[in-house]
Amino acid sequence: MTFQYIAQHLLLSLVPWLVGSTLGCVIGYGIVLLIRTIFIGFPRHRGRMVFTPWRTIIMISLLLVYSPLIVVWVGLGSTATLQMVGFFVFLLALPIAAGILFEKWYPTSVVVRMAAVARILSTSSIVITVTAGIYSTGGLAPS
Protein backbone atom coordinates (compact mmCIF):
# COMPACT_ATOMS: atom_id res chain seq x y z
CA MET A 1 0.00 0.00 0.00
CA THR A 2 2.75 2.44 1.01
CA PHE A 3 4.94 1.54 -1.98
CA GLN A 4 1.97 1.94 -4.30
CA TYR A 5 1.25 5.35 -2.79
CA ILE A 6 4.88 6.47 -3.21
CA ALA A 7 4.97 5.19 -6.79
CA GLN A 8 1.74 7.03 -7.60
CA HIS A 9 3.09 10.21 -6.02
CA LEU A 10 6.27 9.93 -8.09
CA LEU A 11 4.29 9.34 -11.28
CA LEU A 12 1.97 12.27 -10.62
CA SER A 13 4.85 14.64 -9.88
CA LEU A 14 7.61 13.54 -12.26
CA VAL A 15 5.62 13.12 -15.49
CA PRO A 16 4.06 16.63 -15.31
CA TRP A 17 7.46 18.01 -14.29
CA LEU A 18 9.07 16.55 -17.42
CA VAL A 19 6.31 17.68 -19.77
CA GLY A 20 5.66 21.06 -18.10
CA SER A 21 9.28 22.11 -17.72
CA THR A 22 10.20 21.03 -21.27
CA LEU A 23 7.25 22.88 -22.80
CA GLY A 24 7.83 25.92 -20.55
CA CYS A 25 11.54 26.16 -21.40
CA VAL A 26 10.96 25.75 -25.16
CA ILE A 27 8.13 28.30 -25.30
CA GLY A 28 10.05 30.67 -22.97
CA TYR A 29 13.07 30.45 -25.27
CA GLY A 30 10.87 31.21 -28.29
CA ILE A 31 9.29 34.23 -26.57
CA VAL A 32 12.72 35.61 -25.61
CA LEU A 33 13.97 35.19 -29.21
CA LEU A 34 10.91 37.08 -30.43
CA ILE A 35 11.42 39.88 -27.89
CA ARG A 36 15.12 40.07 -28.74
CA THR A 37 14.23 40.53 -32.41
CA ILE A 38 11.90 43.39 -31.40
CA PHE A 39 14.67 44.93 -29.25
CA ILE A 40 17.13 44.81 -32.15
CA GLY A 41 14.59 46.34 -34.52
CA PHE A 42 13.24 48.95 -32.11
CA PRO A 43 15.87 49.61 -29.39
CA ARG A 44 13.92 52.63 -28.06
CA HIS A 45 11.02 50.40 -26.98
CA ARG A 46 13.22 48.39 -24.62
CA GLY A 47 12.51 50.61 -21.61
CA ARG A 48 8.75 50.44 -22.15
CA MET A 49 8.85 46.65 -22.11
CA VAL A 50 8.95 46.78 -18.28
CA PHE A 51 5.22 47.53 -18.47
CA THR A 52 4.48 44.20 -20.13
CA PRO A 53 1.97 42.56 -17.74
CA TRP A 54 3.55 39.09 -17.86
CA ARG A 55 3.50 38.86 -14.05
CA THR A 56 -0.25 39.40 -13.99
CA ILE A 57 -0.80 36.84 -16.77
CA ILE A 58 1.29 34.19 -14.98
CA MET A 59 -0.29 34.84 -11.57
CA ILE A 60 -3.86 34.78 -12.86
CA SER A 61 -3.11 31.59 -14.80
CA LEU A 62 -1.78 30.07 -11.55
CA LEU A 63 -5.05 31.07 -9.90
CA LEU A 64 -6.93 29.37 -12.73
CA VAL A 65 -5.15 26.13 -11.80
CA TYR A 66 -6.67 26.31 -8.30
CA SER A 67 -10.16 27.21 -9.54
CA PRO A 68 -12.62 24.29 -9.92
CA LEU A 69 -12.52 24.56 -13.73
CA ILE A 70 -10.03 21.72 -14.38
CA VAL A 71 -11.89 19.33 -12.06
CA VAL A 72 -15.21 20.23 -13.67
CA TRP A 73 -13.84 19.67 -17.18
CA VAL A 74 -11.84 16.48 -16.49
CA GLY A 75 -13.39 15.11 -13.29
CA LEU A 76 -11.76 14.09 -10.03
CA GLY A 77 -8.80 11.73 -10.27
CA SER A 78 -5.28 11.27 -11.57
CA THR A 79 -5.90 13.05 -14.89
CA ALA A 80 -6.90 16.27 -13.12
CA THR A 81 -3.84 16.03 -10.84
CA LEU A 82 -1.53 15.45 -13.83
CA GLN A 83 -2.97 18.46 -15.63
CA MET A 84 -2.84 20.71 -12.56
CA VAL A 85 0.78 19.87 -11.71
CA GLY A 86 1.86 20.05 -15.36
CA PHE A 87 0.17 23.41 -15.88
CA PHE A 88 1.68 24.76 -12.65
CA VAL A 89 5.22 23.64 -13.56
CA PHE A 90 4.78 24.99 -17.11
CA LEU A 91 3.73 28.41 -15.75
CA LEU A 92 6.77 28.53 -13.47
CA ALA A 93 9.25 27.21 -16.06
CA LEU A 94 8.24 29.79 -18.67
CA PRO A 95 9.38 32.96 -16.84
CA ILE A 96 12.37 31.20 -15.22
CA ALA A 97 13.74 30.11 -18.63
CA ALA A 98 13.00 33.51 -20.15
CA GLY A 99 14.61 35.30 -17.18
CA ILE A 100 17.81 33.24 -17.40
CA LEU A 101 18.19 34.04 -21.10
CA PHE A 102 17.37 37.71 -20.60
CA GLU A 103 19.95 37.95 -17.84
CA LYS A 104 22.55 36.41 -20.17
CA TRP A 105 21.84 38.77 -23.08
CA TYR A 106 20.90 41.91 -21.13
CA PRO A 107 22.61 41.73 -17.70
CA THR A 108 21.11 44.01 -15.04
CA SER A 109 22.41 45.37 -11.74
CA VAL A 110 21.62 43.88 -8.33
CA VAL A 111 19.28 46.77 -7.43
CA VAL A 112 17.19 46.27 -10.59
CA ARG A 113 17.01 42.52 -9.98
CA MET A 114 15.88 43.03 -6.38
CA ALA A 115 13.24 45.54 -7.50
CA ALA A 116 12.02 43.03 -10.10
CA VAL A 117 11.69 40.33 -7.45
CA ALA A 118 9.80 42.75 -5.17
CA ARG A 119 7.41 43.47 -8.05
CA ILE A 120 6.85 39.76 -8.65
CA LEU A 121 6.18 39.21 -4.93
CA SER A 122 3.72 42.11 -4.83
CA THR A 123 1.59 40.52 -7.57
CA SER A 124 1.95 37.02 -6.12
CA SER A 125 0.80 38.19 -2.66
CA ILE A 126 -2.54 39.27 -4.17
CA VAL A 127 -3.07 35.82 -5.67
CA ILE A 128 -1.97 34.11 -2.44
CA THR A 129 -4.47 36.29 -0.54
CA VAL A 130 -7.25 34.94 -2.77
CA THR A 131 -6.25 31.28 -2.36
CA ALA A 132 -5.54 31.58 1.37
CA GLY A 133 -8.33 34.03 2.17
CA ILE A 134 -11.16 32.25 0.34
CA TYR A 135 -10.24 28.56 0.13
CA SER A 136 -8.08 28.00 3.22
CA THR A 137 -8.81 30.47 6.01
CA GLY A 138 -12.01 32.28 5.06
CA GLY A 139 -10.51 35.61 6.13
CA LEU A 140 -11.51 37.25 2.85
CA ALA A 141 -15.19 36.35 3.15
CA PRO A 142 -17.55 39.34 3.01
CA SER A 143 -18.98 40.21 6.42
Place this chain on the structure above:
Amino acid sequence: MIEQMSLLEYKSVFSTLLIVAAITLMVDMLFGIPYFFLVRSKEEESLTRPMYQ
Protein backbone atom coordinates in the same frame (compact mmCIF):
# COMPACT_ATOMS: atom_id res chain seq x y z
CA MET B 1 -19.55 12.63 -8.76
CA ILE B 2 -19.02 16.28 -9.43
CA GLU B 3 -22.01 17.97 -10.90
CA GLN B 4 -21.62 20.11 -13.99
CA MET B 5 -21.27 23.79 -13.22
CA SER B 6 -24.19 25.95 -14.19
CA LEU B 7 -23.77 29.09 -16.26
CA LEU B 8 -24.26 31.17 -13.11
CA GLU B 9 -21.40 29.38 -11.33
CA TYR B 10 -19.12 29.82 -14.36
CA LYS B 11 -19.98 33.52 -14.32
CA SER B 12 -19.17 33.66 -10.60
CA VAL B 13 -15.75 32.00 -11.08
CA PHE B 14 -14.81 34.16 -14.05
CA SER B 15 -16.03 37.39 -12.44
CA THR B 16 -13.88 36.63 -9.36
CA LEU B 17 -10.91 35.94 -11.64
CA LEU B 18 -11.54 39.18 -13.55
CA ILE B 19 -11.67 41.25 -10.34
CA VAL B 20 -8.45 39.66 -9.04
CA ALA B 21 -6.82 40.14 -12.46
CA ALA B 22 -7.75 43.83 -12.44
CA ILE B 23 -6.31 44.34 -8.93
CA THR B 24 -3.13 42.40 -9.83
CA LEU B 25 -2.68 44.41 -13.03
CA MET B 26 -3.16 47.67 -11.13
CA VAL B 27 -0.49 46.75 -8.56
CA ASP B 28 1.81 45.44 -11.32
CA MET B 29 1.59 48.71 -13.25
CA LEU B 30 1.81 50.82 -10.09
CA PHE B 31 5.11 49.18 -9.14
CA GLY B 32 6.12 49.32 -12.81
CA ILE B 33 6.44 53.13 -12.77
CA PRO B 34 9.31 53.37 -10.20
CA TYR B 35 10.81 50.19 -11.72
CA PHE B 36 10.84 51.86 -15.16
CA PHE B 37 12.74 54.89 -13.85
CA LEU B 38 15.13 52.65 -11.90
CA VAL B 39 15.92 50.56 -15.00
CA ARG B 40 16.38 53.72 -17.07
CA SER B 41 18.73 55.32 -14.55
CA LYS B 42 20.79 52.14 -14.26
CA GLU B 43 20.99 51.84 -18.06
CA GLU B 44 22.21 55.42 -18.37
CA GLU B 45 24.71 54.75 -15.59
CA SER B 46 26.09 51.71 -17.39
CA LEU B 47 26.35 53.62 -20.68
CA THR B 48 28.28 56.52 -19.11
CA ARG B 49 30.57 54.23 -17.06
CA PRO B 50 34.16 54.18 -18.35
CA MET B 51 35.21 50.98 -20.14
CA TYR B 52 38.09 50.13 -17.77
CA GLN B 53 35.78 49.65 -14.74
